[in-house]
Amino acid sequence: MQLLLIRHGENEYTRTGKLAGWTPEVHLNEAGRKQAQAIAERLAKAPLTAIYSSPLERARETAQPLADAKQLPVQICDDVGEVRYGLWTGRSLKVLARTKLWKTVLHRPSAMRFPEGETLRHTQARAVNALEEILTTHARPKQVVAVFSHGDVIKLLIAHYLGLPLDLFQRLAVNTASITVFRFGAGAPTLVKLNDTSHCEV
Numbered sequence: 001m002q003l004l005l006i007r008h009g010e011n012e013y014t015r016t017g018k019l020a021g022w023t024p025e026v027h028l029n030e031a032g033r034k035q036a037q038a039i040a041e042r043l044a045k046a047p048l049t050a051i052y053s054s055p056l057e058r059a060r061e062t063a064q065p066l067a068d069a070k071q072l073p074v075q076i077c078d079d080v081g082e083v084r085y086g087l088w089t090g091r092s093l094k095v096l097a098r099t100k101l102w103k104t105v106l107h108r109p110s111a112m113r114f115p116e117g118e119t120l121r122h123t124q125a126r127a128v129n130a131l132e133e134i135l136t137t138h139a140r141p142k143q144v145v146a147v148f149s150h151g152d153v154i155k156l157l158i159a160h161y162l163g164l165p166l167d168l169f170q171r172l173a174v175n176t177a178s179i180t181v182f183r184f185g186a187g188a189p190t191l192v193k194l195n196d197t198s199h200c201e202v
Contacts, residue, residue: 001143002192003135004043005154005180008058009035014176019096020058021082021089021117028061035177035200040065042179042199046144048072052134053148054081062177063148074148079130082150086117110166124156124166131157135184154180161189 009032013020020026028036043066052075053063059081060074067074088096096102104112113119131147138145149157151174159169161182173195174180181192 021085
């Protein structure tokens with residue numbers, strides 16, 4: 001089967017360099033809505049069998065045009081939701097880059113616990129567990145499943161399925177509205193595409 005990991009489109013938090021986290025009512029901006037439509041057009045001929053999404057609005061709104069085109073429901077999966085950033089939620093990345101914890105996030109993320117939030121190890125574990133459930137549900141030939149999630153979560157998932165140590169996950173790039181594709185079969189997972197945003201290029 002093929003698994004498509006798709007990051008949500010642009011919103012005002014990503015545009016201005018802030019951590020949205022689990023902040024409610026963070027919606028796609030105009031550019032993000034265009035990205036969501038571009039994803040739907042890119043995948044128009046893909047034989048999708050299921051669509052899953054983080055419960056957060058920006059992910060669901062990115063998934064909806066594709067779901068409408070394919071006449072498939074968007075199935076909500078809490079455990080592919082964003083990292084719980086705790087007291088970092090809503091703050092500017094430029095400001096956070098001046099804190100002592102920033103070096104931990106960049107160079108030793110396996111040791112990072114966000115103040116009053118969760119560890120990246122926990123985020124990775126819950127997201128992997130959720131994906132394994134999805135893979136089990138759709139473990140049949142020719143199944144193609146799309147999962148709409150968030151940048152750090154997708155990077156943590158990629159690291160897991162490539163066998164990368166968590167401390168190296170920051171070396172991966174996952175842009176807004178990007179598509180990353182894995183193929184799962186009898187052997188090890190195969191990375192087919194990484195951070196593909198060609199559908200968003202003018």
